Amino acid sequence: MYAIPLxxxxxxxxxxxxxxxxxxxxxxRARPNTDPWIPWASRxxxxxxxxxxxxxxxxxxxxxTGRIYGIWRAGTLVGGVMFVHFDTASGNCEIGVWTEAAGxxxxxxxxxxxxxxxxxxxxxxxxxxxxxxxTRNARSRAVAQRMGMQLDGVLREYFxxxxxxxxxxxxxxxxxxxxxQRAADTSDA
Numbered sequence: 001m002y003a004i005p006l007x008x009x010x011x012x013x014x015x016x017x018x019x020x021x022x023x024x025x026x027x028x029r030a031r032p033n034t035d036p037w038i039p040w041a042s043r044x045x046x047x048x049x050x051x052x053x054x055x056x057x058x059x060x061x062x063x064x065t066g067r068i069y070g071i072w073r074a075g076t077l078v079g080g081v082m083f084v085h086f087d088t089a090s091g092n093c094e095i096g097v098w099t100e101a102a103g104x105x106x107x108x109x110x111x112x113x114x115x116x117x118x119x120x121x122x123x124x125x126x127x128x129x130x131x132x133x134x135t136r137n138a139r140s141r142a143v144a145q146r147m148g149m150q151l152d153g154v155l156r157e158y159f160x161x162x163x164x165x166x167x168x169x170x171x172x173x174x175x176x177x178x179x180x181q182r183a184a185d186t187s188d189a
Contacts, residue, residue, distance in 0.1 A: 011071075036134075
């Protein structure tokens with residue numbers, strides 16, 4: 001197994017079905033941050049459903065259509081990032097994130113998203129990364145903005161979740177835009 005350092009005490013690793021108990025405990029701690037926005041988190045309420053969530057992503061990874069990774073801080077799962085969709089034929093993918101309070105305010109989500117952007121846009125040659133978020137989710141919007149994504153538009157009352165129809169913002173970043181940002185980051189170092 002591999003781990004990518006995100007900070008002195010944090011790392012990014014694959015999140016797999018055998019980790020369902022740890023994942024469920026984390027999601028239970030993260031519910032205030034996840035339930036308003038993430039349908040699979042609301043459905044991951046016991047060991048079987050948590051394992052099913054992770055198995056769904058394992059199946060997507062096996063077909064190269066999605067992946068899920070956890071963020072561990074000081075040995076505890078505190079959040080994660082994922083390729084919700086990964087379509088190599090079209091060159092488009094979508095990144096999603098979540099965290100619990102113990103993973104907030106340390107730049108871990110941003111660091112993990114940068115790794116996924118590098119993987120998708122540089123290593124895999126994808127053309128476009130999307131970021132879908134509820135217009136009510138200011139923290140998610142802030143991550144998209146920090147990554148240099150552009151707001152493509154808003155789908156009004158697009159998604160029903162927890163009895164509320166959410167407007168969905170769609171943000172995107174193109175490969176040439178990311179390459180330009182990475183080149184600027186390197187020249188500033």
